[in-house]
Amino acid sequence: MSRALTQDAPASTTPAGIAMTHRQVLEALSGLLLGMFVAILASTVVSTSLPRIISDLKGDQTAYTWVVTSTLLATTVSTPIWGKLADLFNRKLLIQLSLVVFVVGSALAGFSTNTDMLIGFRVLQGLGAGGLTALSQIILADIISPRERGRYMGLFGAVMGVGTVGGPLIGGLLTDSLGWRWNFYVGVPFAIIAILLLQKTLRLPKGSGRKVSIDYFGAILIAGGVSLLLIWVSLAGQAGQFEWASWTSLIMVGIAALALIGAVIVELNVKEPIIPMHLFKNRTFTFATIASITVGVAMFGASIFLSQYMQLARGASPTQSGLLTLPMVIGMLGSSIVVGQLISRFGKWKVYMVAGSVSFTAGMFLLGTVSYNTNYVLLAVFMFLLGIGVGVVMQNLVLIVQNVVSPRDMGAASASVTFFRSLGGTIGVSVMGSILGSKVVELIGDKTDALQSAIAHLGAGGAKVAAALQSGTIPKVSALPESVRVIIESVYGDAVAHIFLVAAPVAVITIIAVILIPNAKLGTKTTLERLAEEPKGPQATHPTVIEEAEETIVEVGEAMAGSGPFTASVPVVSAPTGPAHRADTPARNR
Known part of the structure; x- marks a missing residue:
């Protein structure tokens, strides 16, 4: 080394x-x-x-x-x-x-x-x-x-x-x-x-070893709400579909909004x-x-x-x-x-x-x-x-x-x-x-007249070009006659x-x-270094620093009220000491 x-x-x-x-x-x-x-x-x-x-x-x-x-x-x-x-x-x-x-x-x-x-x-x-x-x-x-x-x-x-x-x-x-x-x-x-x-x-080290819980319901709601919104955006206002201001739009947006609101509620409450x-x-x-x-x-x-x-x-x-x-x-x-x-x-x-x-x-x-x-x-x-x-x-x-x-x-x-x-x-x-x-x-x-005129000048071949443009599919622009191609390019x-x-x-x-x-x-x-410096013990499984602080306050309060020896509550917050702890404090307390 x-x-x-x-x-x-x-x-x-x-x-x-x-x-x-x-x-x-x-x-x-x-x-x-x-x-x-x-x-x-x-x-x-x-x-x-x-x-x-x-x-x-x-x-x-x-x-x-x-x-x-x-x-x-x-x-x-x-x-x-x-x-x-x-x-x-x-x-x-x-x-x-x-x-x-x-x-x-x-x-x-x-x-x-x-x-x-x-x-x-x-x-x-x-x-x-x-x-x-x-x-x-x-x-x-x-x-x-x-x-x-x-x-x-x-x-x-x-x-x-x-x-x-x-x-x-x-x-x-x-x-x-x-x-x-x-x-x-x-x-x-x-x-x-x-x-x-x-x-x-x-x-890398193996998994955390703690008991796992996956929020399947929240994942389904997030995926469903986002997907439905995107389907609505893609189809609304398109030829052969539905208008932006229509009952179909209202229903799709309403269901998507309910799904996403439900997702937020679930995310706030799951472990x-x-x-x-x-x-x-x-x-x-x-x-x-x-x-x-x-x-x-x-x-x-x-x-x-x-x-x-x-x-x-x-x-x-x-x-x-x-x-x-x-x-x-x-x-x-x-x-x-x-x-x-x-x-x-x-x-x-x-x-x-x-x-x-x-x-x-x-x-x-x-x-x-x-x-x-x-x-x-x-x-x-x-x-x-x-x-x-x-x-x-x-x-x-x-x-x-x-x-x-x-x-x-x-x-x-x-x-x-x-x-x-x-x-x-x-x-x-x-x-x-x-x-x-x-x-x-x-x-x-807006360019219908110019396009029709250009197609008409193509003679018999114009019918095939017109059919291709009217099919609704994306045209092969490079294969179009020049007079028509310029219009489509513009x-x-x-x-x-x-x-x-x-x-x-x-x-x-x-x-x-x-x-x-x-x-x-x-x-x-x-x-990994920050995790290694975190306190080991019951509070290490809590997902947020705020929750760790709340638990500590409760423990100290109970000790001061005489519910148990003060030393029983201190170790969970006093274990990390010295320069390493002080250096990590700003990174954890944001």
Whole structure:
């Protein structure tokens, strides 16, 4: 060990308290990073190929949206469940299990013969991805302190950036060379390698050993309420469905609201809630949650609809579409790595977070001004600004929450932030997709005369083009005659710009939320170190510091009233003494 320490300063400690060098930490994180890449890849690799996939499977704009939303929804509703399981069971086993679920879902999705089948298997993919997304953040907190975590959070942000926007490039290349089904097979070997790496390199203690209780009813209510809201958003106002202001809408929203209200009541009363409601008493957690929702809208909405814009408004192929969105991934990659290093070096995070939120808000507003023939240099600048902002804010929201919550709530708190980010992305994609579909119909209606004239000039071939456009399925724009293609490209260009302009004001909320987050100093202890320093005894099983304090007050009061010897009540609060206890007090009493 002494030789290792001379080569690299200690970066963290193992559960046994042995110093880990930077190299050893990277080895332990290799499987986590690969698992995270697999999760993000699953959500984004098909984005550039979706126009072709949906066209081949005879799907419409609603199907297009739900192929994406189904995965995000499954990821969203399963993330807090995985997080709670992480507080109760072996985290290494759980993350390997989530990888297995993902592999099965990915392989089956590649055999889909219609959009319904594809959506179903994408749900299974999302369940696995939820575990990967949540557990990787939780395990990171187990072995690295908040102060040191910034440099490694940069790596996670970089991996997420590459997966988020680099995934579409990979998907485009696969679609153009091997066929779109390979989009679902590509993640399988990565997942298998990640399982093997985790088995070899990751060393964590076994479960907590305490009696476990899983809130199944709360999980069902959360999943049901969120799912019903998203189904309503996707279908309302669409051709052949129901209107926004209708009895169907009222019933769906009413049932969803009752389910979510019921979920809150259940979470307040069960022993082991999926999302502990007491976390919202913490200002950092509350405002980080709000910011996570809006960041999710930007991250997922941009990656999905920018790809659609490139193909349907600019006539790009799937591969070209991936290449054209590279400015965004470069912004995410660079900012997440650089800012992560700066946070670890100086221990300051707020100035970077505020600047990042301003950057991605500006990017959203600017993307709302584009059209089908916008100069690409300008478009690249807009995407780059958006990428910088998302890269800075996204991962560090998890970092600042992990810095202040009790170590016993680490899993639930980390997963909850990820849950709300995924929820924001799911709602964002659903709402933006619904608005896009409605806007396309409106704009085509405005251009009916020009479109009919262009079709009429095609002669006998015009009937086939007209039938394809009237079918309701997403057209293969590149295959349309030029006179018709220009009209359709202008429609989709204006429609995509419209949804970014609608979403941009939501991004302003991120700036406000980040400003309101308390500027807490980053700690220097890992979750495992903080847990080791906590008092051992009956109060160690209580989930919150507030409950521990209340029990202590009762015990001391009883002793002072003469109900028992004073020394019988003192040991539970006096066991942890010395500098270690004093150093940990600020981290636990927030």
